[in-house]
Amino acid sequence: MNKMGLEEYKGVYVFAQQVDNELSGIAFELLGKAKDLAKDLDTDVTAVLIGSEVKDLADELAAYGADKVIVVDDPELKEYRTEPYTHALASVINEYKPEIMLVGATAIGRDLGPRVSARVATGLTADCTVLEIGDFPLVAIPGREQKHNQLLMTRPAFGGNTIATIACPDNRPQMATVRPGVMQAIDKIEGAKAEVIEFNPGFTPDNKYVEIMEVVKSVTDVVDIMDANILVSGGRGVGSPENFKILEDLAEVIGGEVSCSRAVVDAGWKPRDIQVGQTGKTVRPNVYFAIGISGAIQHVAGMEEADIIVAINKDDTAPIFDVADYGIVGDLNKIVPMLTEQLKAVVK
Ligand code: FAD
Numbered sequence: 001m002n003k004m005g006l007e008e009y010k011g012v013y014v015f016a017q018q019v020d021n022e023l024s025g026i027a028f029e030l031l032g033k034a035k036d037l038a039k040d041l042d043t044d045v046t047a048v049l050i051g052s053e054v055k056d057l058a059d060e061l062a063a064y065g066a067d068k069v070i071v072v073d074d075p076e077l078k079e080y081r082t083e084p085y086t087h088a089l090a091s092v093i094n095e096y097k098p099e100i101m102l103v104g105a106t107a108i109g110r111d112l113g114p115r116v117s118a119r120v121a122t123g124l125t126a127d128c129t130v131l132e133i134g135d136f137p138l139v140a141i142p143g144r145e146q147k148h149n150q151l152l153m154t155r156p157a158f159g160g161n162t163i164a165t166i167a168c169p170d171n172r173p174q175m176a177t178v179r180p181g182v183m184q185a186i187d188k189i190e191g192a193k194a195e196v197i198e199f200n201p202g203f204t205p206d207n208k209y210v211e212i213m214e215v216v217k218s219v220t221d222v223v224d225i226m227d228a229n230i231l232v233s234g235g236r237g238v239g240s241p242e243n244f245k246i247l248e249d250l251a252e253v254i255g256g257e258v259s260c261s262r263a264v265v266d267a268g269w270k271p272r273d274i275q276v277g278q279t280g281k282t283v284r285p286n287v288y289f290a291i292g293i294s295g296a297i298q299h300v301a302g303m304e305e306a307d308i309i310v311a312i313n314k315d316d317t318a319p320i321f322d323v324a325d326y327g328i329v330g331d332l333n334k335i336v337p338m339l340t341e342q343l344k345a346v347v348k
Helices: 025-041 055-063 082-096 107-119 242-254 262-266 332-347
Strands: 012-015 045-051 068-073 100-104 124-128 130-136 147-157 162-166 174-178 195-198 230-234 257-260 287-291 308-313 326-329
Touching: 012 025, 012 082, 012 107, 025 045, 025 100, 025 130, 025 147, 025 174, 045 055, 045 082, 055 068, 055 195, 068 082, 082 107, 100 107, 107 124, 107 174, 124 147, 147 174, 230 242, 242 257, 242 287, 242 332, 257 262, 308 332
Parallel strands: 012 045, 012 100, 045 068, 068 195, 100 174, 124 174, 230 257, 230 287, 287 308, 308 326
Antiparallel strands: 130 147, 147 162
């Protein structure tokens, strides 16, 4: 492992994920966080944009906080494939030596991040929910050197029963994958421009890359719950898959989407892609209705950042009321239809 010349590594870098030449939301979220970190380190933010004919996306990255954009553009990078993307990102790191490299914990990022970290001989903390700059170890320990301005990477550990803060003091870059939906993008700065640097480490066409024969996209008209402004979320207390109809009626009246707890997914009532929580999705809607959900820590971890939380539960000691802005104690079978009727009159 490289322990020499750590001070050569400068800047906060973000892997700007794009699919079909459209930037993914996580790219903007990471830029928002990178800006905070860069401010603390008195450095700048660089987005690494990898793909084929993607240069035009640089302005959008600038508008969300990138000071520089390094573009690796090659026909070999049209669709995501592990090997050429790993080669591209690892080559950027070896050439430009970032101090911090952030990657989204998306399906692509979870594949790419660990391979790149192994190739550039550094560590990676996966699935982070909090990133900040600080001292490591957190408190001075006699006989142990305390380093300043380290990236402190926090993530749930041991099945969510504890929270671990991890640092990478002896290697660079400090790498993390970050959960989508946790960090916040900055407001768009119209007309912002970044310095664009084109870099191509070279790709050999016959190098046994996986060949993509066909891309089959799943066809669905369901909105991703991570994009919804209003979520009507049901738990085991809803009682049956059929009874979710009362939640769907409420969601329809207020223009929301239905989501659920893990108990509901485990029971086979709803699919996993609408599960909220630590092993589901992290959501940040304007309004989150928690209906028949007890408020287990693993569920709350995925929805506590909602602007307004409304809890409906028959048990007035349910922990969901600790995080709720509005609580209604009673039987959801009576309350939800009444609420739907009342809101129908208001919303029209
Ligand atoms: P319950 O805890 O059974 O709560 C049902 C609630 O409904 C109760 O509070 C009850 O009072 C109320 N109720 C019942 N009938 C009515 C009624 N008629 N009217 C009103 N209220 C009623 N959970 C998640 O949700 N997401 C995750 O991502 C997740 N990840 C996990 C990861 C790990 C490693 C582990 C160990 C657990 C995880 N869990 C997760 C599970 C979590 O611990 C809880 O078991 C789960 O959230 C409980 O779901 P629930 O609130 O729907 O059910």
